[in-house]
Amino acid sequence: EINDNRDIARLGEPELFWGVSAGCMDSMVANYTATKKKRKQDDLTPGEENNRRPDRAVIYYSNLIRRYFKNTKPLVLGGMEASLRRIAHYDYWDNSIRRSVLVDAKADLLVCGMAEKTIVELAGKLKNSQDYRDIRGLCYLAKEPRLEYLQLPSYEEAKNDKIIFIDMFNKFYRNNDPLTARGLCQQQNTQYLIQNPPALNPTTEELDKIYELDYQLDIHPYYKRQGNVRALPTIQFSITSQRGCFGECNFCSIPAHQGRAVISRSEKSILKEAEKFTKHKYFKGNISDVGGATANLYGSECAIMPSVGTCPDKKCLFPLVCSNLKPGHAKMITLLQKIFAIKGVDRVFIASGLRYDMIIEDKQYGSEFLKEVLEKHTSGQIKIAPEHTEGYILKLMGKQGKDYLHKFKLMFEQLKQETGKNQFLTYYFIAAHPGCTQRDMEKMSEFISKNLKINPEQIQIFTPLPSTLSALMYYTEMDPFTGENIFVEKEIRNKEKQKEAVTGPVHLPARGAPRSPAHHKKSKPRKNQRFYHS
Template sequence: MSREFLPVTRAEMEERGIWQPDFVYISGDAYVDHPSFGAAIITRLLESRGYSVGIISQPDWRKKESISVFGEPRLAFLVSAGNMDSMVNHYTVAKKHRRQDSYSPGGQMGLRPDRAVTVYGNLIRQTYKDTPVILGGIEASLRRLAHYDYWSDSMKRSVLMDSGADLISYGMGEHSILEIAEALDKGIPVSSITFVPGTVYKAKKAPEGILLPSFEALSAKKEAYAGSFRIQYENTDPFTGKVMAESYGTKGFVVQNPPAKPLTQKEMDEVYELPYMGTYHPMYEKQGKIPAIEEIQFSITSNRGCFGGCNFCALAFHQGRIVQTRSHGSILREAESYREKPDFKGYIHDVGGPTADFRHPSCKKQMTKGICTNRQCLFPKPCKNLEADHRDYLELLRKLRHLPGIKKVFIRSGIRFDYVNADPSPEFLNELAAYHVSGQLRVAPEHVSDHVLYYMGKPEHKVYEEFLKKFQRANEKSGKRQFVVPYLMSSHPGCTIKEAVKLAEYVRDMGFMPEQVQDFYPTPSTMSTCMYYTGLDPRTGEKVYVPKSAREKAMQRALLQYKNPENYELVKEALLKSGRSDLIGFDKKCLIRPRGGKGKPEKEHVRDFQKKQVNSRENGRKKKSIRNVHKKKSGGR
């Protein structure tokens, strides 16, 4: 039987002899049947178990009939915002609208709503009052309990409370969605499906387990949210995690079951070898195709999960810290299938996952006893039980590059340089430099200040410097001239202007401007976002400096690209504010040159800037005094 896309119209469904689908899957993304898309995995997995599924991609949320393409499903609606949180998809960290949506036809923006799972859920409820609605995907997963919402600068309730949905399948979802489907198929009411790991449900009473602070308490005190987040973070492990409940007053409780167990290698192989079409639905050809497919179409997922533990990353809450892998055979079969595709030119773009070179759990106990709740595998230093071993990954890469028809195998999903350093053998780094880098190796040191790196959950800067030396030696051995391109981040909690200037000086000493510069983006359910909102480190309860004003964030970002003429005034302001006017001048160590109208010396500009600051403070005090007088006259209103 030839492969085909799942039905996207009622006519296609009826051509298969199906008059009522078991499930209708609604997605904020265009329909791409590739295992890099969560919608493809879940729908193909359900299909493999005999369930029929209809796909509604990017329905017009302004029209109720847009979700009635297939009528009412027999078992449930499944709802996802897509591969990205819809707010991150729509807005930059400066809260400006993005110009392109890579998951929509032709890159067109505006084909999904803000807060998509909430909007879709309510849209369904307007028409289908009693049909079960199950939320999934990264947006629902990271908003499954009360969370800080950067775009409204406020605490938000669990999306379960605002979407009209019955359940959330959080995390990667394969185990939980099959258990949910089986329970519904047996006639169990959705309100009684409270026993599935990896799900969140509503209850009138709190079950046994951990009672988190109520939503009312979280909204009233930031300290309460920091404490609640710490408890949640300590219960992200499927082996040791506890049931947690969050009170919403008279509306009852939102209850989170422990995460689903990680997939075995056999299960991973099965998931990634389902009969995917490997591309977007042909209905998008005339609309300009789907931009996101370009980079991932010939990329291979070899693992999932990450024990890296970066505080600004949501992986711990979504995929988890236990690494799961596919077998070599499964990966090789996927690579061999590429040769049959007309667009394949012999280049595999990536073989990896969240971290490419993680091919096994960090230590032997994790697959049976879980991860440590009170320590990290790599931070602040590698754990003594860490198994830093690249031999399996090396063997896999060798097999791939020796396949007939394969010209080059790249690694682009990123490697952990501290993990590479921990490996006593230089073999992996040598072969990486010789065969798997396309001129530039991208890694993520993020910063150079150890103070900032501590709050990021990243290793000390000297670890990165050690890696650079090792990579240089590997380059010399390969006879190639290749470079490390670092990902750098500005405005992370803990980073003052002085630390930002220190990072700018490092950029100066590198001799080139970094292409990838990212302002810290406070996305839901990361430890760094908790720090951003509360001003506290949830690990210790200690206060953390947080750059929040738009002006300071702009200055920190501008410092990383100080050569850009458009950034001149911001860079100058940052240098003066941090007391680093020595970096304004003509010396080779200076970041910018003086620029002063009628030849005014830069020292006068410094004095003018300082005078303006004093005047600004004086004016502020005067305005405050006037407000106090007015307040007294108005009776304190």
């Protein structure tokens, strides 16, 4: 309840600190579409109606605590919303540069990224009344700058000059790797935002411990009584096999939150979780997903990243798959087969999207992995995300060209014929990304019709998420890599027209006219759904 103190005071004063999070999504993305319309339905809210989550939830919840608890324990912000808004950032919904959410929420501390290590260390320091200001992954406000840290342009400077904002963002973005990042300092009004270097990535053993905790795999009874949570069947019996993503697409929030390194769980830990499912009273034999941000990065390893960190001047998968990156498809095949062999498990699905470039480049096991998925681990559709077809736009997105898509389509059709499975590819595309014109979308439509031979429905209008390179392009109307001006469509109706160039115009029923059953059809949300371009 956000309008009184019934929920906020339910557990009383905390012993160490208040942990404040908007959840697994930025609240503005959760509450509004890319065309800034209020979402009516919410898959994560009991009763499915989007009427419980406030806008800018981290700020709202912090103010709620301050209202009812005076002189209380420290307020610690965390989660996706806090992590992506930790420095001065562009906000699409305000169309302005906003201060750090730590300032606007009047909170005490902010933990970056997934933050398990940071929050445990912080709890220990607070419990023992020790100085916590050097904890990795922590942000706080200070009266004086930390001179040994990299000084970013101030909030006011970044707000008033787009070139300075680009410089600020580039320095921030380049300092997200745990092995190479410097601490950052940015003046925000009369205070200084101090961002310590990121927490070290968890080891496989540490990640195993996190996912082997005694989760109940259900909604709390208090909320369960309030109505159905539509997302639950999608995630209740799904397995997170790895964390992070080598992809680093420019529109994606994962690099700034989970990181560019992929950390995989051990096979033993994953099998243990699958066996735990079989003892749950609601388990019906189906594991809905085994994956992460991308399904087929499990077991993938970079030969140099663990020792020197991420490369500052190149990406792992763009414009080509790096030769230092070793695919993990062989490990994934073995893992899926072992999960499938567990007594009580009837089906094991891959519901996360596939990086088809990794499959194409894995000459030894790529085709075998795709065949395994086709034969045993899909309910009929395999998700892939080309995002666009035009080279210039793909370059701005940090996505590879359509040659990989051609090759994967041919491989898929051949394996489909060999296996005799009537499976399909589901393609995800983005309209109105910075640089994209109406003509680009028309060319995409022509390519899809000629080469993919489908009528795509999964076309999403681009949403600029805080602390992403694509949001930087959207705001500045510049390519941050070259400094060149780029076209950015900012008129909502024209964004819709870009989408309609591929899907065709949307004709809503006349008022009072009966709606077709298809209008009411609900599609299940997918685990790890990439809300960063919803």
